[in-house]
Amino acid sequence: MDEKSINQRKETYTKRIVTDTILLITGSICILFLSIVTDLAHIFTGTTCPLDEWTMGEILITITLVMMASLMFAYRRYYDTRDAIKEFNSINAIKEEFIANLRHELKTPLVPIRGYSEILYDGSLGEINQKQKEALKKMINSSEKLERLIDSLIFISVAKSGDVEYTFTTLNINDIATGAIVDIADQLNQRKQEVDVDIRPRLSYLEGDRKYLKEALIQILENASKFSPNGQNIQLITHEGYKSLHIKVIDKGIGIPEEELENIFERFYQVDGSKTRRYGGNGLGLHIAKTIVEAHKGDIWIESEPELGTTVHIRLPTPDHGIKK
Template sequence: MDERSINLRKEKYSKRIVTDTILLVTGIIGIIFLSLVMNLSDIFPNIPFPLEDWTMGQILITITIIMVASLIFAYRRYHDTKDAIKEFNSINAIKEEFIANLRHELKTPLVPIRGYSEILYDGSLGEINQKQKEALKKMIDSSEKLERRIDSLIFISVAKSGDIEYTYTTLNINDIATGAVADIADQLNQREQEVAIDIRPNLPYIEGDRKYLNEALIQILENASKFSSNGQNIQLIIHEGYKSLHIKVIDKGIGIPEEELENIFARFYQIDGSKTRRYGGNGLGLHIAKTIVEAHKGDIWIESEPKIGTTVHVRLPTPDHGIKIQKKYR
């Protein structure tokens, strides 16, 4: 359960408490009105009404008992919710502290591992044979993948505290798209996949942070590649929408069940969370993409069908200056 779910539950229970109180007060007013103002025997002459023989004291005692019982129930419901929220916040704080410590512990030794691997691969420390070169290439690829995992944790940790600083400049979406595809070239090659890029002509520029928009698109493309079979290609389509650019990443992979769609952008969420799950990853990719897109005042959503495929939609607003991109990529 994520923070959003906890907040929704808190709001739901708060509304229930208010509703219970309103119903309770309404019921009390109704009882008093029926008992003291109306002559019930005239309305239902053949049905005896015990309240007709009650004294005002008995009525007030009954009303008081009902009020106390309802208030106790509402009080207990409120505190159960409060305890659940407190427990969640405690667990969340521990997790955030763990992530903060983990990033420092992992990032420091990773730098020399990758650095020396690249020096050996380049032959700067002497000639190496082909098998040694292939082994070093795998080490470099694995260190890059690990570094990206660590960077994802760092991003989530910083984003949680609201300390991310975006540098907005005028950007050409062609550069972002082709750069993101190039950045995951190794993964695509390993899985014998290609990305068919279809960027429509004369698109307007956008205002955004090049680094983070590139990262958002990488996360989406990596997900599409990961959940597609080897040799199965991916489509990247970009066209102009109403005062926006509309980006679509389409795959023909395993798809997402409808009941999972509402959780798909949650942190650390895995469609297959079992210990024997087939697909790797840390469940942060789409959450990172959503965080970045929303920081750029854009929208992101998913359409998917199991065993047919998934389409991730991203809509980014365009500025009013109307500058167009003339070059077309396919």
């Protein structure tokens, strides 16, 4: 049984338990009400009941039987739900073990591929010509992309279950931006692009996880670079927001149609299959960025016009008003 089926079972059983509980409460109230009516009738009129005695008995017996049946069903459904939760927890444990093993198994062969490629590229194992060097550089870049893709898929899986561990410290956004730009330097160089950074010193501090905030910027900058013409620079600017730091990444690329903007942060979402294949990509970058930003209690949104470019806005709390560790 998969996780979706178990979740559906849990939801169904929970609704049934709530229904049974409502029936029990309603039945109790009816019995109490009828008992009060009977007692009041006896006190004020001297009669045993305003209704026929046999009819009252039938009503009380029926309500009691309904309550007993509801109680039995509620008891059984409680155990069904408990068993479903056990199955769910078991599947979660298996999934986590599978993800850990998958990451290890996928990354293990990448280590020697990338390592030996870098050694060959550096000339440590002998002199190589320019064409061989270019081929090795492509191998290194491809192994880095594959490693990033593996990390992205695993991050999405772990983030969905809420198991990502963030370490919040006071950070300098300039350091984060510099690290992100260095990590995509090869892509920028291949496309003859640069990132023009405008970060004012007094607007440079925020509270967050260094590793994941850098990853969010990498994903956004990679997109900006990929969908911009060769030789077209990208801008990274910070502004002061209300109790927050406002970061903008601006490109002059192909842009995004307005009707696509509401779906742009969905997992694996691609605006145009033909264009995406031409530019490459897997539709994960912006979803990962959004997940990380929201985990920092921030906001992310996009303004774009086709053929004119795109601006990605990120708003993160400042240390004085932000996340409490």
